[in-house]
Amino acid sequence: MADYTVSLLGGEKTITVAGGTMLGEILKELASNKARKQALAVKSGSDLFDLTATVESDLVVEIVSAASPEGLNLIRHSCAHLMAHAVVDLFGTETKVAIGPATDDGFYYDFDREAPFVPDDLERIEARMTELAGKALPFVRTTVTIDEARQLFESRQQGYKLELLDGIEAETVNLYQVGDFVDLCRGPHVPNTGFLKTYKLTRLAGAYWRGDEHRPMLQRIYGTAFGDPKELKDYLHKLEEARKRDHRKLGRELELFTMQDQVGPGLILWQPKGALLRKLIEDRWREEHYRHNYELLYTPHIARRDLWKTSGHLDFYSENMYSPIEIDEVSYQLKPMNCPFHIAIYNTRKRSYREFPIRWCELGTVYRYEKTGALHGLMRVRGFTQDDAHIFCRPDQLEEEIFNIIDLNLQILRLFGFEDYDVYLSTRPEKYVGSDEHWVQATEALKMALEKKGLAYEVDPGEGVFYGPKIDIKIKDVLGRSWQCSTIQVDFNLPERFEISYTGDDGQAHQPIMIHRALMGSLERFIGVLIEHYAGAFPVWLAPVQARVMNITDAQLDYVEEVYRELRRQGVRVEKDIRNEKLNYKIREAQVQKVPYMLIIGDQEVASGQVTVRLRDGKNLPPMSVVDFAELVGSQDPEAKD
RNA sequence: GCCCACGUAACUCAGUAGGUAGAGUACUUCCUUGGUAAGGAAGAAGUCACCGGUUCGAAUCCGGUCGUGGGCUCCA
Incomplete structure (x- = not known):
């Protein structure tokens, strides 16, 4: 067999190896121990290879670790296989497997099975995945002819795999075996399941086979995986934060719009604040x-x-x-x-x-x-x-x-x-x-x-x-x-x-x-x-309520009314909160409603004929006159800034 | 439309062997007049989505309908 030269991208060392040598072996020569232990696969140009792939030409290689986008993708893809293995383990081979790719934020695998999966199954599957991952089962790749692959999946009664094979034009395909689960797959995969540590099954869903509504509905299990537990935590946290911004939740809380059974699905009722927001947009x-x-x-x-x-x-x-x-x-x-x-x-x-x-x-x-x-x-x-x-x-x-x-x-x-x-x-x-x-x-x-x-x-x-x-x-x-x-x-x-x-x-x-x-x-x-986009905290020019005037005690009621009327006259969208409540309470409420300006009126403001302005972010502006405040509000309009 | 889950007070949710419902918030009233994110007390509020079945008895079990959520398909 011929000899080939292999070097690490950016590395100084070039070695000569016999054709057929496994890439994983070569890394022992080329890379530090630390780098080698993190290697999930090897990249050459834009091609990815298993560590068990062999050298068949001169190569300049890079190590793919969990830190790279490719590495993360690899982990997720391998997780999909691990999950399918766990599912077949738990639910038997009458569970047919379809496809299981990595996605932008995780992975999924589609299954066909009489009984539906229930949410509790996710925990069981996850537990089995952990068990299998702990065994550090190797992902074993074999290359076989289409016919050999067809025989294998026929004997295992995996009709979906046979259908996939029908669409493949190449003469040979790769099979990956983890434990006793064999899948048709281009690869590459992580060396063994021990590399899969941080994952979580997230939801169950239905999905048509090959995305075609005329074909069978399969059961899809979604999950996500990361190289580092902290990343998973961050991801879940981000999802949580995103949920807080959900327009359906904010729409209800900020009283922007509502939908009701008795009106009908997909029909919007705009509440006063939502209607005002919409009017502002329409006018502009x-x-x-x-x-x-x-x-x-x-x-x-x-x-x-x-x-x-x-x-x-x-x-x-x-x-x-x-x-x-x-x-x-x-x-x-x-x-x-x-x-x-x-x-x-x-x-x-x-x-x-x-x-x-x-x-x-x-x-x-x-x-x-x-x-x-x-x-x-x-x-x-x-x-x-x-x-x-x-x-x-x-x-x-x-x-x-x-x-x-x-x-x-x-x-x-x-x-x-x-x-x-x-x-x-x-x-x-x-x-x-x-x-x-x-x-x-x-x-x-x-x-x-x-x-x-x-x-x-x-x-x-x-x-x-x-x-x-x-x-x-x-x-x-x-x-x-x-x-x-x-x-x-x-x-x-x-x-x-x-x-x-x-x-x-x-x-x-x-x-x-x-x-x-x-x-x-x-x-x-x-x-x-x-x-x-704004998490409900609209810019001043779009905020349905731009300012809320609040008094500290009843002693300022007259002045609050005066400020309120003047601001209305100036075209500021203003509300007043003169309830018999503490200032803290009123501020909290205005804050939750994401009102951009809170105008605090106490005896000092009455005496000076000014207003104290508190911003949504908690900061205060120096006391100012009502006219100056109205001007400030007006200046926040992008129109005014041009 | 299809798959799965869910539907209890205005909102967020308890209700774990079937015996006509409970909390917090909001709401109403009273006390409190308090300077930068929740003062206190009392009260009112639910055909447990709807329809049907099982049962002496159903929020709870079963079936159907409607709606919501997550996906698939489709789209502004």
Whole structure:
């Protein structure tokens, strides 16, 4: 066998070894004892290898330890195997195993078994995992042909593995054996189960085999694992903190919104403070749109069924629409989108190229049927208000319009404190309308606008809507769940279906291009993300209650009233707390309600004609006049800062 | 829609062999007038989600419906 040279990346030593030598052996020569003991696997370039892998070429290697992202991933992946082993141990081989990968924050494994797992099972499984981990069972890799693998899994009656094998084109596959549990797996894995020390099974869930709702529902067990117990503790702590910011919890506590059985699932009732918050957002949104040369529209909630036939919604969107309502023997349906109405307005008269681009916006409330299991607080509801707009333009205006939309989009997101988001460009799906030429042109326009704007984006091939390509911007909530807010979609379909046209400079009729876009997406979802983003402590300009005036004793009641009235007159959103309670109590309550300013009124303030301002963070400002305070509040508006 | 869990006062939760319910917070009243995160006392408040079954008797056991949560699928 040939000899190869191997060195450690960044190391000085290079050694020559015979082909077939195990990497683990080589580390004994190349690495310090300490480093070697932490080695979970070896990395060369972007390839990862087991320590038992053999040298088959010249290599420059790195040690993968638990401290690296790859190492953590490895631990989690190996934990998934360990868990599957424990499950098969406990519940017998009639429990079929499906797949068990590592995820961003842990791992899972899918099982198929008659009886459901119950929460107590998680503890039992965990206990068995600990037992197996204690034995430091090696992960033994063997490479076999597809046929050999098929025979093995057939004899073990593991149908899911056979199905996986059917999809593999290579001639050989890797099997990993831990104890008597054998799994089909690319690897690599940690050397033995002794390396798996810190893990926790977190929840049970159902999941379709291969993510397909027409295939069997499997039982998924989620868990997480870390290299260091402290990291697990931090992780659990972070989850706990995230739960405190949950918009559903804060929404109730801050009296922003409520949902009730008797009203119906996915339908939001905005309480006064939530309604005020929403109004502030809507007002700002309208102002920004006015500045960016948009015009405002209002349209109804229902329309004749025929409209939805023309628009194509009955063909392509009916499963998301509510059943027709008969009115005077004519069928009407609730709107799932606003676009057909905007087109109807477009059609009120002949349009000229001279009026383009036409930019029409509407805070339009739409109703969509969502599967019950998909509903989630404000994030996923059945009735919601889109900050919608439709732009009609000529093909040569498309790119600039997209650019302007992105500009406005980022400006609005920034206004609300969102600087981090993921941008996706979705291209032509399998089922589509419109000419190829149009698709290419529109996709290019979207791409160019993104690039001009210097935005990093990911291409989602085939994820566009049937009527055109789109740009989506997703914001992350506190639990790391990604929520799509902004969407910008080019549409060739509706102008065609409604046969809308404009007169060009050649005097001929042309078809305009239409852009749909929503920046906040839906106000409901946006506010949900906003609540979590700020943990309910909204910036002063958005806080439903900006200040609460509180007296110390009844002796200051008159002055409190005076301050309260003056601040209202100045446009400050103020409340007064003149209950017969101690100051501590009032402060605590205002604090819990996350009111940005507490105005304390005692005899001193009455005497000096001032107010003492306590901030949400516990700090005090020097005493100031009521007028100065009103000015301070006003100055917190980003508008005022420009 | 599918899988699992859950549903007790406005909120957070007890109720562990089936014998018509309990705490803390909030609410109301009274006492207390107290300078930067909970002063004290009393009171009122629940068809134990809903419907049906088993039982002498059901918050508790069984079935169904509705709703909520965690996932899957789907999406703003």
